[in-house]
Amino acid sequence: MAARTLVTHPLVLRRVEVARTERINARTVRVTLTGEQLGAFPAAGREQPAFASPAFDDHVKLVLTDGGRIEDALPVQLPHGIEWPRAEHRLYRDYTPRRVGDGTLALDFVLGHDGPAADWAQRARAGDELWFVGPKSSTVLPKELDWIVLLGDETALPAVARFLEERPTLAPADLYLTVSHREARIDLPTRPGDRVRWIEDPEHDPALPLRLVRAHPWREGAGYVWGAGESRALLPVRRHLRNELGLTADRINITGYWHARSPEAAADPAGGLVGRPPRTADLPSDALAWFAVRAALRLPVLDTLAGAGALDVEALSVRVRVPRDRLEALLRVLVRHGLVELTDDTAALTATGEALAHDEHARERFDGFDGQLLLSLASLDETLRSGTPGWALSHGRTVHEAAAEDTELYGELVERAESLAFVLDALAADPVVAGAASVVLHGPGAAAVANTLRDRGVRAALTVTGSAEARRTLRPLVSDERVAFGGEFGEETGEPSGRFEVAVAALSLAHRTDDEARRLLARARRAAGTLLLVESPRPDELGPAAADQRLLRMALTGVPSRSPEAVAELATAAGWRLARTLPLGWGYAALVLTDDGPGRG
Numbered sequence: 198m199a200a201r202t203l204v205t206h207p208l209v210l211r212r213v214e215v216a217r218t219e220r221i222n223a224r225t226v227r228v229t230l231t232g233e234q235l236g237a238f239p240a241a242g243r244e245q246p247a248f249a250s251p252a253f254d255d256h257v258k259l260v261l262t263d264g265g266r267i268e269d270a271l272p273v274q275l276p277h278g279i280e281w282p283r284a285e286h287r288l289y290r291d292y293t294p295r296r297v298g299d300g301t302l303a304l305d306f307v308l309g310h311d312g313p314a315a316d317w318a319q320r321a322r323a324g325d326e327l328w329f330v331g332p333k334s335s336t337v338l339p340k341e342l343d344w345i346v347l348l349g350d351e352t353a354l355p356a357v358a359r360f361l362e363e364r365p366t367l368a369p370a371d372l373y374l375t376v377s378h379r380e381a382r383i384d385l386p387t388r389p390g391d392r393v394r395w396i397e398d399p400e401h402d403p404a405l406p407l408r409l410v411r412a413h414p415w416r417e418g419a420g421y422v423w424g425a426g427e428s429r430a431l432l433p434v435r436r437h438l439r440n441e442l443g444l445t446a447d448r449i450n451i452t453g454y455w456h457a458r459s460p461e462a463a464a465d466p467a468g469g470l471v472g473r474p475p476r477t478a479d480l481p482s483d484a485l486a487w488f489a490v491r492a493a494l495r496l497p498v499l500d501t502l503a504g505a506g507a508l509d510v511e512a513l514s515v516r517v518r519v520p521r522d523r524l525e526a527l528l529r530v531l532v533r534h535g536l537v538e539l540t541d542d543t544a545a546l547t548a549t550g551e552a553l554a555h556d557e558h559a560r561e562r563f564d565g566f567d568g569q570l571l572l573s574l575a576s577l578d579e580t581l582r583s584g585t586p587g588w589a590l591s592h593g594r595t596v597h598e599a600a601a602e603d604t605e606l607y608g609e610l611v612e613r614a615e616s617l618a619f620v621l622d623a624l625a626a627d628p629v630v631a632g633a634a635s636v637v638l639h640g641p642g643a644a645a646v647a648n649t650l651r652d653r654g655v656r657a658a659l660t661v662t663g664s665a666e667a668r669r670t671l672r673p674l675v676s677d678e679r680v681a682f683g684g685e686f687g688e689e690t691g692e693p694s695g696r697f698e699v700a701v702a703a704l705s706l707a708h709r710t711d712d713e714a715r716r717l718l719a720r721a722r723r724a725a726g727t728l729l730l731v732e733s734p735r736p737d738e739l740g741p742a743a744a745d746q747r748l749l750r751m752a753l754t755g756v757p758s759r760s761p762e763a764v765a766e767l768a769t770a771a772g773w774r775l776a777r778t779l780p781l782g783w784g785y786a787a788l789v790l791t792d793d794g795p796g797r798g
Contacts, residue, residue: 202447203334204652207622208782209245210260210274211235215325216301218318224309224351224381226318227295230302230327241274248302252335253360254423254450256291257304260328261313263288271328277623278782279330290314291454294332295355305355309377333619336450342368343418348406348434350375350398352454353425354383360423361386369416373409375426377401401457403430403548410434421448428453429548432555487571489530490553491563498527499546502537503554507545566609573752580751586710587752596708596753601664607641608670614642614704617731618649620781624701625653627779629727629789633657633699637724639686641667642703642731644674651677660697662686662724686720700725701787706732710755711767718771722792728773730788731781734760764788 213232221227237247250257262270265286272279290312296303306318317327338345345368347357357372369390375398376382382395398405406426422438424431435451438444493499496517502508510528514521528544531537536550546554553559561567573587580587589595600607624630630650636657638646643661650659660681661671668682686702700721706714721728735758747757756763765775765788773790780786 202337202450203618204251204337205334205618205621205649206249206332207246207277208279208330208333208619209240209248210272210279210328210330211248212326212328213302215321215323215327217323218321221305221383222380224376224378225305225307225354225383227303227305228318228321230304231300235300235302241276243276245274248297250294250297250302250332250335252332252337253363253365254293254356254425254452255332255335256293257302257329257331259290259292259314259317260330261288261290261317262286263313267326267328272330275623275780275782277626278620278780280780280782280784288313291331293355293359295359307351307354307381309351309381338366339419339421339447341419342366342421344368344371344416344420346371346373346410346413346420346422346424348373348409348422348424348426350401350426350454351377351381354381356425358383358385361388361391364388366421368420371413371416373406373413375405401427401430403427403457403551406430407433407437410437415442419448422451424451425454428456429552429556430457432552436555436557486530486534487563489527489534490536491568492527493531493536494553494560494564498524498531499536499550499554502544502546503551507543510539510542510544513544566606570749570752574748577748577752580755584711584755586755589710589755595710595713597710597713600708601666604666604670607664607666610641610704610708611644611670611674614640614645614707616783617642617703617785618645620783620785621646621649622653623779623781624729624731624787625650625655627729627787627789629699630657630701630729631655635660635697636699636701637662637683637686637697638701638703639663639721639724640703640705640731641707643667643701644671646701646703646731647675647677647680651680657698686717686724696723697725698727700728701731702728703731704733706730706759706764706767708753714767715771718768718773722772726792728768728790729779730764730768730790731785732759732764732788733784734758734764734786735784761786761788 211232211234213230213235216229216231218226218228235248237244239245260267260270260272263286270284270287272281292304292314294302295305306315308315308319345366347360347370349357354374357374361370372391372393373396374393375396377399379397385393387393396405406424422444424434431451431453435449438449496519498513498517501513501516508516510525511521514524517524528537528539532539535547536553538545538547562571570588573591576587576590579585579590586595592599600610624646630636634657636650637660639662643663647659647661650657660683661668661675662683662685663671664685672682702721705717709717751757761778768775768788768790773792776789776791778786778788
């Protein structure tokens with residue numbers, strides 16, 4: 198049975214007003230909010246639940262603007278969930294609820310970090326309005342804990358203080374808290390056995406968190422490490438805990454609360470590779486740099502330098518088994534883009550290079566699923582002409598064909614489906630699912646659906662289906678050990694007469710070509726007479742790269758995106774009839790399909 202690390206909550210947009218503000222210290226202002234919408238209230242045709250924040254490190258998303266009307270920046274409330282339409286002037290920031298109760302919500306704002314939320318907090322006066330969404334999920338601590346370590350800077354203090362007040366575990370706590378100035382300290386309600394260390398760090402030394410963790414005297418038994426602060430400074434901490442100390446993912450919760458811009462990043466370098474759109478004049482250089490970084494990660498030049506600190510170029514050449522003259526050609530490109538510095542024939546990583554070496558998600562853009570997907574864009578012209586996915590042109594087979602035999606690749610698809618867990622309330626509440634006796638689940642999002650249905654009290658017998666690789670990947674992620682696992686979709690044993698009452702295909706089409714999608718949909722008619730097809734008809738407009746996502750989808754499947762109408766057309770060709778479309782929020786929707794008659798595939 199999987200260890201649950203998060204529990205999800207209904208997503209609700211709420212309007213509140215400032216009740217009062219107060220200075221906690223020279224660096225922090227507390228804004229206490231109140232309003233009817235902190236309780237249950239009617240919206241989008243149903244009673245939305247009262248605000249709840251059960252975990253110490255929950256966060257709510259504040260919706261702000263950079264000068265436009267707030268009404269134009271707000272998400273749309275659905276009966277279950279929210280939708281984020283495109284908004285030119287929308288800004289948003291995440292904050293930890295410091296205190297909740299008696300019809301109020303208190304948020305603490307650190308004033309040393311320039312930003313729209315801190316600016317708003319400094320100007321806030323009684324009666325001012327604020328809109329927010331969330332929390333969308335809460336941390337679930339392991340049941341058995343002998344100790345817990347909490348590591349954070351000033352931005353983490355609200356969560357740390359709330360942890361100590363609410364004490365979700367009786368385990369003793371070791372606290373490492375870094376502040377810019379002594380006056381940023383706050384009173385903490387510690388208990389006997391706790392250990393607290395305050396560290397003044399006015400320069401925001403990015404190496405400090407890792408030094409603190411390396412020097413920590415670890416207690417005996419099973420524990421948990423929680424950390425929050427500047428994103429890049431925490432990357433090597435996460436890597437150290439997992440790779441060197443052997444802590445499993447359910448024993449670590451390290452979150453970047455804010456981003457510092459290094460001198461290298463301010464001048465651009467790798468930021469152009471993983472962030473901003475390149476200028477036209479930079480395009481050839483940026484493309485070359487992407488391949489250079491990919492090679493440096495795969496050889497592995499960056500990892501070798503990250504472990505050694507600095508190396509003579511000749512020694513580095515020996516370690517990565519690349520002739521020196523070829524290696525120097527690569528290093529000079531890495532130097533130009535701010536990832537490596539060369540001094541007297543010695544190579545070392547810059548702060549940007551260190552961050553990339555330790556950031557698993559950033560590495561994916563060069564040497565992982567994302568990197569493979571970008572490589573498939575080399576055949577974009579042929580994809581645009583013929584509709585053949587660039588992935589198939591580059592790899593010799595489609596993503597679906599490869600994932601059916603590759604557990605790691607299917608795991609990438611499952612990881613990308615994790616966000617589905619935050620938008621499934623409407624699915625769980627729909628009468629077709631809520632009233633079913635048996636439900637068969639399919640696709641990379643099957644585990645997310647199974648867990649949500651159980652969390653929301655759906656009592657149907659659940660069966661997860663798919664290829665052997667899919668089942669092997671999904672099984673550890675399902676929390677209810679009573680959930681069954683069957684064979685391929687449409688070949689399971691269900692009731693009655695070998696069929697299930699309802700089928701849910703969760704992102705099953707997202708990595709399939711149109712032909713593969715039609716074949717799956719035809720086979721699904723053998724599984725159930727009703728199919729809920731959960732897909733993402735459009736990219737997430739909350740992010741900045743919706744246009745890029747359409748091209749990447751085309752490289753993956755041969756089509757830029759599938760609208761509900763396009764999916765319905767595929768379903769009709771496979772013998773289904775579209776009964777209705779159920780909006781889920783955040784760009785997701787469920788198409789409710791019914792079997793249109795004989796001829797099951």
